[in-house]
Every structure is written in structure tokens, then in C-alpha cells.
Amino acid sequence: MGKLDKQVAIVTGSATGIGYGIAKRLASDGANIVMVDLDSEMTEQSASELASRGSSVEISLGDVSEPLTAQEAAAKALDRWGRIDILVNNAGIGGTNGNIWELDVEELDRVYRTNFRGVFSFCHEVIPHMIERDYGRIVNIASIAGKEGNPKMVPYSATKAAVIGLTKSVGKELAGTGVLVNCVTPAVVQTRILEEFTPEQVQYMVDRIPVGRTGEISEVAALVAWLSSAECSFSTGAVFDISGGRATY
Numbered sequence: 001m002g003k004l005d006k007q008v009a010i011v012t013g014s015a016t017g018i019g020y021g022i023a024k025r026l027a028s029d030g031a032n033i034v035m036v037d038l039d040s041e042m043t044e045q046s047a048s049e050l051a052s053r054g055s056s057v058e059i060s061l062g063d064v065s066e067p068l069t070a071q072e073a074a075a076k077a078l079d080r081w082g083r084i085d086i087l088v089n090n091a092g093i094g095g096t097n098g099n100i101w102e103l104d105v106e107e108l109d110r111v112y113r114t115n116f117r118g119v120f121s122f123c124h125e126v127i128p129h130m131i132e133r134d135y136g137r138i139v140n141i142a143s144i145a146g147k148e149g150n151p152k153m154v155p156y157s158a159t160k161a162a163v164i165g166l167t168k169s170v171g172k173e174l175a176g177t178g179v180l181v182n183c184v185t186p187a188v189v190q191t192r193i194l195e196e197f198t199p200e201q202v203q204y205m206v207d208r209i210p211v212g213r214t215g216e217i218s219e220v221a222a223l224v225a226w227l228s229s230a231e232c233s234f235s236t237g238a239v240f241d242i243s244g245g246r247a248t249y
């Protein structure tokens with residue numbers, strides 16, 4: 001029996017990359033998973049990989065920036081299993097690289113919709129169900145960019161800082177209940193998101209990691225798995241660094 005046996009987890013952006021790694025890890029700890037993503041083909045492929053390992057999986061396709069996507073994902077979890085124990089807000093995009101004076105405000109809106117509005121909508125939808133059962137673990141995937149601010153990445157850095165702010169606020173709103181809300185701030189992990197950035201931008205970020213390597217998906221997933229479990233019991237509204245030593249606070 002895994003430590004998440006019979007628990008139900010919604011993981012956004014779980015078709016590939018860090019989100020899929022998290023879904024795999026939570027499933028191997030015993031959780032039933034609702035996979036949310038807008039890429040139907042990749043989600044189906046990843047869901048069947050999880051199912052072939054004996055995990056129970058539901059797919060909920062949609063864009064996280066639309067509140068309907070959160071409503072549908074919660075309904076799938078509740079219809080099939082009658083509970084939601086874990087929410088991992090992982091879906092995110094990098095956005096176009098450029099100085100602020102070179103970027104259109106529409107680019108900020110595009111990045112904001114996925115990286116922040118999505119996190120807001122899923123918290124808004126799922127938290128009442130968690131309050132009802134007086135139990136829940138929410139983990140938001142922010143970024144070291146939200147703490148340090150990467151040049152030529154204003155929409156990404158600012159929306160990730162907003163995820164940190166949301167985590168701190170909601171953690172305090174729910175303090176004293178059984179619902180804990182935390183976030184993690186990874187540095188560079190080799191996934192598809194890096195294709196959105198110029199090679200020079202990726203090099204800038206990698207050069208700033210003191211341990212001298214990029215992070216592994218499994219390392220982020222292990223931290224998220226602990227934050228998703230009952231073993232995490234005295235941390236809420238907190239920011240967990242996983243940046244190979246880059247973070248200075």
C-alpha cells in the first residue's frame with residue numbers, strides 16, 4: 001500500500017514533462033489521478049502508460065485558463081471517486097523571450113491566462129470540496145524565475161511571482177483547516193518548455209545553477225509527492241526551493 005492509497009489527485013498539464021512525472025509519482029504512491037491537459041493525443045498516450053502500470057486514471061481535456069476546465073475536472077473526480085485530496089497546479093507556458101519594451105501586452109495576457117488564471121480557477125473550484133472534508137493538499141508549480149526575475153522573461157517571471165503570492169494568501173486563508181497550500185520553485189529541468197526559449201536564454205538560466213546541472217523531473221516529483229501527502233502537516237503558504245542552490249531567499 002502506498003502512502004496516497006485511495007486518494008484522488010488532480011494534476012494539470014500532466015500530458016508530458018514535470019506534470020506527467022508528478023502524475024506518475026503520485027500514482028505509484030497509490031493515488032487515483034485526473035489528468036488535465038489541452039493536448040489530447042499526448043494525454044491519452046500518457047494516461048494509457050499509467051493505466052498499463054495498474055493506476056486508475058481519468059482524462060479531463062481543456063485549457064486551464066477557462067473556469068469550465070476546472071469544473072469538469074472536479075466533476076470527473078467526484079463522479080468516479082467522490083473526493084479530491086490533492087490538487088497540483090502544474091500547467092504552465094514560458095512565453096516569448098524579449099525585453100519588456102519589445103513585448104506586446106497581449107503576450108503578457110497569454111502567459112497570465114495559463115500561468116496564473118488557471119491556478120486561480122482550479123483553487124476556486126476545488127477548495128470548497130476540500131474544506132467540506134477538512135482535508136486537502138494543494139501544490140502550485142511556480143519557478144525560480146518568480147523569485148529572482150529573469151531578464152527577457154517578464155510575463156513568465158511576473159506570473160510565477162503571482163503564483164507565489166497566491167500560495168501565501170490562500171495558505172493563510174485556510175490555516176487552521178486541514179487544507180494546506182504550498183508551492184515549489186524549480187530551476188531549469190529539461191522538458192519541452194525550454195523549446196519556447198532561445199538557446200542563449202536557456203544558457204543564462206543554466207549558468208546560474210550553483211550545483212552545475214539541471215534538475216530532474218523525478219526530483220521535482222519527489223518534493224511534490226511529499227507536499228501532497230499527510231506527512232506534510234506543519235507547512236502551508238510556503239515556498240519550497242528546488243533550484244540547485246540558485247535561490248537566495
Ligand SMILES: NC(=O)c1ccc[n+]([C@@H]2O[C@H](COP(=O)([O-])OP(=O)(O)OC[C@H]3O[C@@H](n4cnc5c(N)ncnc54)[C@H](O)[C@@H]3O)[C@@H](O)[C@H]2O)c1
Nearest residue numbers: 013015016017018037038063064092143188189191192193
Ligand atoms: N522545465 C523547467 O525548467 C521549469 C522550471 C521551473 C518551473 N517550471 C514549471 O513547471 C510546469 C511544467 O512545465 P514543464 O517544463 O513540464 O513544461 P512542458 O511544456 O513540458 O509541459 C507543460 C504541459 O502543460 C500543458 N499545458 C500548457 N498550457 C496549458 C493550458 N492552458 N491548459 C492545459 N494544459 C496546458 C502542455 O500541453 C504540457 O502537457 C510549468 O508550470 C513550468 O512553468 C518548469
